[in-house]
Amino acid sequence: MSTTPAPYRSNLPAGGGGFLQLLHAEWTKFRTVRGWMVALVVAGLLVVLMAYLATFHHQNFVQAGPGSPVVVAHPFVPLGPSGEAVTDTFYFVHQSLQGNGSITVRLSSLTGLIEQSSGSGSLGQGHSQGSSSQTQARPGLVPWAKAGIIVKDSTRQGSAYAALMVTGAHGVRLQYDYTHDIAGPPAAVSTASARWLRLSRFGDVLSGSESTDGAHWTTVGSIRLAGLPQTVQAGLFVTSPPLVPSRVFASPSASSATAFFDQVSLAGHWPHNTWSGLGVGAGSVGAGTVTPTLGTGGFRQAGDTFAVTGSGDIAPAVGDVGYTPYESLQGVFVGLLMVIVLGALFITAEYRRGLIRSSFAASPRRGRVLAAKALVLGAATFAVGLIAAAIALSLGDRLLRATGNYLYPVSALTELRVMLGTAALFALAAVLALALGAILRRGAGVVAAGIVLFVLPSVLGASYLPTSAEQWLLRLTPAAGYAIQQSLVRYPQVSYAYTAANGYFPLAPWAGFAVLCAYGALALGLAFMLLRRRDA
């Protein structure tokens, strides 16, 4: 009688190891393909190189006055009460108001001039002094031309204010401290239908009301300006921002507006009782280059009738005025393209060589294999993206400052969001490509799909595709995720070409990012389902 020998049993733990071992296995696969590691490093380097290309500008020069030395600097950009960059250029017919009081005017006409487009050079890089008055102009009123009454902390650019105005095409508005805008009745002004405006100060509270006949008044709004001094500058103002062209590549045309005020009546203590005119912002360094102006304006007075002409804007600064962190991250497209190829290869190469069968034999739970791959790939691309973005941002920042360019003030939190968001873009693009790879299993198709989804919407922005169509692509495709890189705020009360090329995206940063995440989740879910159902 012989006993049958006990069958062999492996001493290794059952179940093919835990998730950690799986992660380790996938990391080893990723790490040991030399071409992939080289591609990952090159992707990061290209992002930095592109930051250098994009920010290594010619130096900007400005001259403070006719006799002053020319220095490397940017035109002066005032900061508003809460620290944001603003435009504060207008013609101000003012006098001092002590304590509480009010000013009432009748606005009987508002007309304007628009510079004829002569194909002038790029803005923001010019070093001309002020604005030339020889340029040709045609009659026309821009939609956000503003004329009305204003109470302002001082005549210093960027100081606090509240203004009640009639605009070119947006009716009566009460605006204050640059970023705030309250809409009143939508009517325009003409000699046939004049409009009365009244702005009163009571302590910190300023109230604006308007009337069509000077007898029946409706309140437009009441706002609080904390910290307004006892003596303020108050009076009439006119300004007119550049006309934004409908075409993407055309440059804006400067404009000016002229308003007729009469029946000016004052209440309260106005100690000097004489009006003086001032072109606010006209004497600042590089005036007229940041926001193109048409002349510096002026006023004529006959009794209580005033004709005031002004050009410029009282509004938050947008676009061309300066640069944002987005400028240093133009190379993200190049990096993303390489990361997409990597993500696709990370799984399609296994299908191509049949290695995927070994992977699934070693770890039969296929979803866990996909999860491990996604984690390894996501972490590696996130790390490279983060390092590249950090270097690109600090390099771009330094180069732009050294060449005398203006950088928008950006909070540390926003800068952090842009930096981490860029790294997350890398990771999500790679993982999306990985999921597509698991779905399609063909390298060429996956890479092409990934590149088309992430890069093509931005390429189309420079094509003949209408801007509205581009905006829809940036809402609906994974390219919506680029919104996470936006650091500027879109203001409905400022006309500007709010396009991706200028750093503005149609969705809010986190909303756009959520769209991208949704695509990633959808693709991963579909890949997970197909992996379980299909043969490998």
Place this chain on the structure above:
Amino acid sequence: MRPALHCEWTKLRTVAGPSWLLLATVSLTVALSAFAAASARHAQAGPGLDLTRLSLTGIYLGQAIVAILGVVTIGSEYAFGVIRITLAAVPGRWTVLAAKAVVVGGLALAAGIVAVLGSLLAGRLILPGHGFTVAHGYALLSLTHGPTLRAVAGSVLYFGLIALLSLGVATAVRSSAAAIGIVLGLLYLFPIIAAVVPDAHWQRHLQQIAPMTAGLAVQATANVHSLPISPWGGLGVLAAWAAAALLVGALLLKLRDV
């Protein structure tokens, strides 16, 4: 050459992939073109918009599918080792590449004709409804208009050249995924890099040598003189890129083991 051609034609004809790619080329090109035309409004665009160019916007997308077709023509043979059988059957390696170029170039041209004419037809049907009428100074899109005919013929040739460029790159790098990455990088990233470079002089030079920007100059029917490169000259630049890629691919195919 004839047996090699017949062989390549049979290979492409008898698998499902290429026909789906050709169908996708046509439908995606026409779809994006129609989307572009449908979102244009005369009230926003004003006078002087290049309607032909607008109607052919879909080529930006269609070329990616044509590039896949060009790449997989040889890339899939490398992936599955069929290339060894092919080269055993037809030992003249340049003959093989030439036959592939003729077949895939011809298919791309055929798809291009349908895609481009379909896009133009979509523009012709959609645009007048959005204010681009004779009353506003816009003529109906028509092939009898010289520059429009040039844009259409040039766009069809553009498709063919993209297929050849992709074939050349894929022959050189032997991997479909890497090849499509290189081709689409060449096409899409050049204009992005050109836009980033702040110097206008360099920007113009980059636009003159970029395969996509130069090649698509042939679509312009208005303000031709303000373009960085002339219409046919631009298509010539793309042809030079395709020829260079094919040449490098042919040399490597000749010199390397498979």
